[in-house]
Amino acid sequence: MHTNLVLALGVCAILTAGPGLTSTPATLTATPEALTANPWSWRQTQMNDGELIRPANPSQYQARFHPDGSLAIQADCNHARAEYRLEDNRLQLDLGPTTLMACGEDSLGSRFLTLLGVANLIFFQDDNLFIDLKFDSGTMQFSPLPELSGQALIDTHWRATGYNNGRGALVSLIEGTEISLHFGPEGQLTGTAGCNQYSAPFEIQGERITIGPARGTRKFCAEPAELMTQETAFLDALPKAVQIEMSVEGMVMRMADGSMVATWARVGP
Numbered sequence: 001m002h003t004n005l006v007l008a009l010g011v012c013a014i015l016t017a018g019p020g021l022t023s024t025p026a027t028l029t030a031t032p033e034a035l036t037a038n039p040w041s042w043r044q045t046q047m048n049d050g051e052l053i054r055p056a057n058p059s060q061y062q063a064r065f066h067p068d069g070s071l072a073i074q075a076d077c078n079h080a081r082a083e084y085r086l087e088d089n090r091l092q093l094d095l096g097p098t099t100l101m102a103c104g105e106d107s108l109g110s111r112f113l114t115l116l117g118v119a120n121l122i123f124f125q126d127d128n129l130f131i132d133l134k135f136d137s138g139t140m141q142f143s144p145l146p147e148l149s150g151q152a153l154i155d156t157h158w159r160a161t162g163y164n165n166g167r168g169a170l171v172s173l174i175e176g177t178e179i180s181l182h183f184g185p186e187g188q189l190t191g192t193a194g195c196n197q198y199s200a201p202f203e204i205q206g207e208r209i210t211i212g213p214a215r216g217t218r219k220f221c222a223e224p225a226e227l228m229t230q231e232t233a234f235l236d237a238l239p240k241a242v243q244i245e246m247s248v249e250g251m252v253m254r255m256a257d258g259s260m261v262a263t264w265a266r267v268g269p
Contacts, residue, residue, distance in 0.1 A: 032067060032086065035122070039064040040129050040142035045115055047138035053111065059266050061112050062145060073116065074250060076109035077101045077161060077265050091131065093119045101161060101172065115140055150206050153183045157268035158251060163230070164237040170260045174224055179234055181264060194231040195221035200238060211239045237261045
């Protein structure tokens with residue numbers, strides 16, 4: 001089920017400086033090279049009223065500033081786009097389209113987007129990126145996140161955000177269902193296909209991937225409706241993957257003709 005993400009772009013009240021964060025030193029002027037060098041994962045936001053907002057899994061909350069002025073955002077299970085302009089250390093950010101997946105009651109996705117929507121100033125300290133918010137209301141802290149590729153995928157965990165339905169279309173998962181993926185160190189993909197657990201052999205060379213036929217348990221799940229159809233379509237498409245693409249938005253598996261097998265959001269190391 002899709003839920004609306006309400007981007008409340010106003011942060012009220014002028015408050016005192018939050019603990020543990022320094023004001024922007026003149027020597028920490030932001031440069032486009034430093035900002036666009038790598039993706040950034042959200043570590044915490046210290047609000048100046050004393051509230052500390054800290055995601056349980058920072059890798060699910062990312063921002064990637066591209067040199068062309070575009071910004072790719074992962075907000076838990078959702079992805080967003082934005083345009084940004086940087087003049088000296090002042091950041092102007094215009095949020096754009098956002099996917100509307102239901103991420104769960106504990107998700108900070110909406111809050112993350114709200115905070116980014118009131119970004120004001122940026123600076124760097126100890127290799128971390130800090131974004132001061134408008135109205136002197138708080139400071140977001142980000143740490144650099146190396147991009148994954150090839151063997152760096154080993155022992156990482158992923159959750160599908162879309163799958164190929166076998167009719168040439170990438171579609172969202174049925175409400176309340178989950179398709180997961182783990183790149184095992186012994187060359188086995190494992191996870192749940194929605195109803196049954198599955199495994200399949202794989203090999204990675206750079207961005208090329210080879211996946212063998214998937215084997216799994218044989219349980220039948222009557223609810224929700226069409227779950228078994230979804231599971232069959234995913235398991236049929238998985239061995240057709242030949243290429244992986246990595247970005248701050250997650251991972252895309254593609255077939256030889258460029259069609260998407262599935263899209264994934266990272267959910268763990």
